[in-house]
Amino acid sequence: MSAPHKLSSIEIDAATLPAPTAEIEHQRRVAIFDLVEANSFTPEGAEGGPYTLRLSSQDNRLAFDIAGPDFARTHVLSLSPMKTVIRDYALICESYYEALRGSSPSQIESVDMGRRGLHNEGAELLKGRLEGKVEMDKETARRLFTLVCAVYRRG
Template sequence: MPETDRSATGPARRIARLELPDASPLPSAYAEADRRQAVQDLLASNSFDPHGVAGGPFVLFLCVRDGRLVFDIRDAAEVPVRAVALALGPFRRLIKDYHLIVESHEQAVTEGGHEARIQAIDMGRRGLHNEGAELLVARLDGRIGLDFETARRLFTLVCALHQRI
């Protein structure tokens, strides 16, 4: 599922294109829209600094392999420049909770008339995004520098890639 940044401006230490080679159709239109929006927002604005790698902007292949989240970082010509793999274990609870919240939100919206419930679910979702982003930044510390918003969007994509834990 190739996604490409359309802007020609911006700092070089960023993701210019994102590939999700393991992306499969998500269980709902809501989840698909969430993934599309995360990709669109990520490409519109991000800070991505693979330590020890010169140049940029980068092409990122984000996938799950053998229970690990793999950041396959390439240059603009798609020449591999670095790969970083993270164990998914520390993310499991957050990913599971995220999927439960997405399902609850979708159900509340479908049923209608539950504005207070929807707002509470949205607050919980934001909290999980923040916790997931903080964990991602911590796990990548010393390997890839990310700003908080980039980490939040990447966490959404991690959840989309790993549907069932």
């Protein structure tokens, strides 16, 4: 019987990725915690997990170094196709946090609906970019997209 296909730990290579502010570092830690707590992550060709994931930057691309029992593979992705949704998601998150500080409940709900829509769009794009490399469910894709945004967010 194979071990569960899931991530057990995630590491961010601080030497190759943008230096985070304290706020962004907190967002990264929360995203990692959420992702490790609940995920379905099956690398193509892997017999069973659990797996470790190391995110780094190689030639301006995001590298996913995945390792598990008797399994190791690196997938390098250009995030250019996702650049717009990552930027828009960061902007709408800022708007959402501003709305929480002084807008009406209906205004907050409207911004939140847009935020969730972009989040879903980004998760689907990321899932598509990893198609044939890693299979994951919708919630894992959402959590991984959150982490990718936290990794690439500038202060």
